[in-house]
Amino acid sequence: MAKTILIVDDSASVRQVVSIALKGAGYEVITANDGKDALGKMTGQRIHLIISDVNMPNMDGITFVAEAKKLPAYKFVPIIMLTTESQDEKKKQAQAAGAKAWVTKPFQPEQMLSAVAKLVAP
Numbered sequence: 001m002a003k004t005i006l007i008v009d010d011s012a013s014v015r016q017v018v019s020i021a022l023k024g025a026g027y028e029v030i031t032a033n034d035g036k037d038a039l040g041k042m043t044g045q046r047i048h049l050i051i052s053d054v055n056m057p058n059m060d061g062i063t064f065v066a067e068a069k070k071l072p073a074y075k076f077v078p079i080i081m082l083t084t085e086s087q088d089e090k091k092k093q094a095q096a097a098g099a100k101a102w103v104t105k106p107f108q109p110e111q112m113l114s115a116v117a118k119l120v121a122p
Contacts, residue, residue, distance in 0.1 A: 003048040003120050004028040008038040008064060009082065010056040014105070018051060018082070021109035022116065035064025044073050048120045051112075052099075054083040054090060062090075065097040078119040082107070 005027050009015050012033075019029045030047070032038035034056040050068065054061040061081060068074050080101040081094045091102055101115050 002026055002028045004030060004046060005116065005120075006030045006032065006038060006041070006047050006050045008032045008035060008050065008052040008056070008061065010034050010053060014053070014082070017109070018112060021112055025113050025116075027116075035059030035061060035067065038064060039067055039071075042068065042071060042074055047074060047077055049116060050074075050077055050079045051082050051103075051116075052079060054081055054085045054094065062093050062097050062099075065094060065099050069098040080115055080119065082112070 005022055007015050007018050007029060010033050015031045019031060022029050030041055032041050036058040052061040052064055065079050078100040079098060080103055081099045082103045082105060084105045086104055100119060103112060103115050
């Protein structure tokens with residue numbers, strides 16, 4: 001059975017690019033356009049990995065990571081931050097909230113798939 005990955009990004013084009021790369025590698029994909037939307041979609045189904053942007057409206061990525069980690073069903077789900085941010089302070093905040101990896105935009109699909117493969121087998 002395919003592993004499920006939740007993509008959280010306010011950019012439709014980024015969601016699409018990441019989604020196409022992941023589906024091509026055999027993953028199931030759920031998409032959300034911000035942290036609030038993502039939390040609304042986290043209803044107990046198995047999610048193997050979350051990829052989240054940092055800067056989003058309604059609920060930013062770091063707040064989303066902290067909120068997701070409070071949910072018992074998703075407490076141990078690895079999270080990759082996918083963002084244009086490269087400041088160490090932001091990285092530390094994301095790591096403190098529970099993020100496991102950091103991928104900077106723009107990215108190559110292979111780079112994303114490599115990060116995903118390190119955290120969840122297809």
